[in-house]
Amino acid sequence: MSFSKLMAAAGLATTLLAGTAQAAEPSHQDVRYRYEQVGDVKVFYREAGDPKAPTVLLLHGFAASSFMYRDVIPALADRYHVIAPDLPAFGFTESPARGKYPYTFSQLAKTIGQFTEQLKLDKYALMVHDYGAPVGWRLAVAHPTRVTAIVSQNGNAYEEGLGAGWAPIQTYWREPTQKNREALSDFPTPASIKWQYLEGVADKSKVSPDGYTLEGLHITQPGNADIQLDLILDYADNVAKYPEFQAFFRKYQPPLLAVWGKNDPFFLPAGAEAWKRDIPKADIHFYDTGHFALETHAKEIIPVIREFLDKNVK
Template sequence: MNKSTIALPRRSILAGLAAAPGAAMLASATNALAQTASVAPAANNIRYLTQKVGDVEVYYREAGPADAPTILLLHGFPTSGHMFRDLIPLLSDRYRIIAPDLPGFGLTKAPPHGQFTYSFDSLAQVVNGFVEAINLKRYAIYIFDYGAPTGLRVAMAHPERVSAIITQNGNAYVEGLSEGWNPIQKYWKDPSDTNRQALRDFLKPDSVRWQYLQGVPDPTLVSSDGSNLDSYYLSRPGIDEIQLDLFLDYRSNVALYPAFQAYFRKEQPPVLATWGKNDPFFVPAGAEAYKRDLPKAEVHFFDTGHFALETHHREIAALIGDFLAKNR
């Protein structure tokens, strides 16, 4: 397994962005990449690396001292490790931060649809292989959206590696699912082509932008860079079918909720829940439910939406720092 440094990530990405639909999306995505590359010295210089895991080449961000306690950041739909661009510099002065792009997202290279099983089991297997390939022995794990069922599979497979869990709108309880899941649940019950095609609206730029803004009291605080970059990645050939497969397979996560909860009860990992209380997909009851199995869980709500880091990265970073200082 080889690890290599991406020496000129912006050049190769920007060449591909020329094919992105619309000049506005290109300009905003360019701004996003420039923002990611402009890191303060306190961030210990974010490095952009790749690591082979079987047929997958995982692209990831790494920052912080190599000998510091590690935090593994797992993103959700429809984003990538880019979503952590504001959080990483606030933690990497005292933590080693690792933020991979999952297969089917961002800049991770994986076999095309039809040659690789795009399921949450597969995502977790790749993350487990990635953790082993870069020799992470123990780490706290930050789980968000799709990163939650992926990361919790990883934690169940190797509970001895996980020192703590930070869940930011990362659901593990049925009461956390909002009515926003109804169209997807309809697809679970009847995986017909009609129901599959009906979910394509979730992949459109307007829908992606809506996910960033819904529930945010002041939308002017949310840059368009992140959502436009996500929409570019979603526009690549074959990615739509991958995402539709994952919509269907999300039902496997709900089926695993009892197993996740049994893991919580048995292992009692320290848990910090930081939740955008206006999330249209994962409602506050999902955060409160952690206390049922983990009485010592810390739960904090913010007046924002699904992508809480867009508006509250400073507050969340402060909570993480205090929490991990107590749970190493």
């Protein structure tokens, strides 16, 4: 075949492919990466699924971002509208410097609450992890009828769930001195973050380095370590509100699934089991892994989440 004929054939193939691409409908399961301006915070979020479908709002914790839900989002998007924002001071969300925005859990919840309203999320199932839990609990208490179901992956709401890893932090809560703050200076560091991802994991080769490397880089950005120390101090307010959160669980009996890394040094299995007191039908599952259970057990956990949502969210 001559060069000219070869090029003509290639052009025809390209035209046919382009026509096919134009004819194909965009897939709702494709993940979109977006920003929403909420006051003085530019919230980054991942979105997939049909906006007309039931919504699942995914809230990450420390030290993570919406990236932790990278496997969950497409696995749910065929039936659900999935939204996963980065909290202020995390991931790709752009938020003001320390002193220009109050880095408290109350304020994080206010920002994310406004975010849901701007996106017109009138009802949603919550999936929470770590810091995402007290943010989610505040959303639920403020608008209880909006929450259709709850999935917690090591997102705590009971004092018996607080592990030994909280001891130096609790000292800081009781006496918020500069000395006690400095004693926690190794908490917001790349080495500490890596430890949190690997602790309690039997086969550490199953943990991708992407998550802890990305978060390690983020924590080194100017001012971020101090913001994280501010948040860890304010976490005491979450514990003080545990009775209020538990009252919500008792009154509204939301369908609740806990998928828990049982070797988590921060949030103990007792914190998951405690839900049975307030929500007798709570579905509790434990996995032989650490704080970031999805990093090692996504294949086991995601089908459980899917079955729970399919049963409880219409």
